[in-house]
Amino acid sequence: MSVHTNSSYPTVRIQHTVFSQLLKHPPPNDSNYLNPFFNLAITHSSLFSLLFFSEDRELCLNTGYKMAATSASALLIGSISQGSKTSSLPQSKTYITHFNSRTHLNNFSNLKSFTSINSNSKSSFFGNKLTTTLHQSFTKTPPNTFQVNASFKVAILGAAGGIGQPLSLLTKMSPLVSDLHLYDIANVKGVAADLSHCNTPSKVLHFTGNDELPNCLKDIDVVVIPAGVPRKPGMTRDDLFNINANIVKTLVEAVADYSPNAFIHIISNPVNSTVPIAAEVLKQKGVYNPKKLFGVTTLDVVRANTFVAQKKNLKLIDVDVPVIGGHAGITILPLLSKTKPAVSFTDEEVEELTVRIQNAGTEVVEAKAGAGSATLSMAYAAARFLESSLRALDGDGDVYECSFVESEVTELPFFASRVKIGKDGIEAVVLKDFEGLTEFEKKGLEKLKGELKGSIEKGVDFANKEKLSG
């Protein structure tokens, strides 16, 4: 193993053979191959992330950057970016993701990522052989090699809830976060006390009630909003509008006042309406920056990737399906024809997968039988989106995620599609995803527009009516 330094960014390179079990499917030489989500597994008590590899078949391994490990089993968050999105892999270029680094990973986390990889772990996503190799690789790592930069401040509004709590945990594990502010109207003090015992570097503070919102939001880089009520069986997301519209409006007003430059991630449903509400509120406050307002639709992508991988017997870490439109029923439109790696589906498979992805939220609501909607997978998805945003803020130039944002790709003012995120927010929309759609996708796109338009207008009308009345 050798330490490879590119500019000021340290990475570790290891021979391809080490990961041959893992990467049986290298990214295709395809100029459109933008964002393979190599979600990497981690064994017990480990924290690292694996990245890309060069044409010369060496791999770049970097740590702690886009990954958080769960305490018990493998999990990571994060899309992995690619060194170049426009060209096929050149001969000598090493594909790495850059990250600023000041703090040693070992310092930030007593998860003891390198020495505690349990090569006998049954839960290893990689399997024992690979894990053993990883273990050996890590334990041979010279000190001071793995570094991370915990410097971003994140606020979670609704942090005591079903999504808020696991999201707070995953955020607490991010090597990029220095300050974690938890806000809720319910008992968030206990959540913060609990989390603050984890010896990861971020400082956890709790806030409750309107009076504490200014301090909660001061100097925050990313505000994540999962506050609001979840569905029960028989309800649509739109049935949450009456309660959640007000919650989102009130919270975004505070964000506008106290952290107007932050990225805002809206999770609260109905996303198709709450994002337009947030936009109107920010406009009314004179601080609207469409590049920094995101509706979180990552769960749709996560589900699409999972279901496609299951259906086609693909490795989960290989699969990437863009999902466009909105975040409710038929407005969720997976572009299965754009699946990476390229895979063919029968018409029946397309129909079945599309319907399953569109109804996946309801699948969870029904299974939970009145106890709420997706929380754990949502926290996972939100943490991935958060980590992507933090990477973008940290200067990674290759961050792509699907999100429901202000948009010009259709006649609708908001639309979910894959966007490139940079330091200042959205830099570009990946228009390529809209080229060469299948007839099924074209029909789906036309069909969703009516419902999506109605939901957007409902949000805009609400915000404007509230302004007039209040």
Ligand SMILES: NC(=O)C1=CN([C@@H]2O[C@H](COP(=O)(O)OP(=O)(O)OC[C@H]3O[C@@H](n4cnc5c(N)ncnc54)[C@H](O)[C@@H]3O)[C@@H](O)[C@H]2O)C=CC1
């Ligand atoms: N965008 C997406 O893909 C998904 C969105 N959701 C949505 O996320 C929202 C939250 O879901 P859960 O966490 O399961 O609900 P939950 O009821 O478990 O938690 C919501 C939390 O928000 C808090 N809250 C309510 N009003 C608040 C206010 N004014 N200020 C601060 N906190 C407030 C509550 O006290 C509670 O702790 C729901 O609207 C749900 O539909 C859920 C899953 C996926």
Ligand SMILES: O=C([O-])CC(=O)C(=O)O
């Ligand atoms: O279905 C719900 O109500 C929650 C949600 O948005 C999802 O799971 O996609």
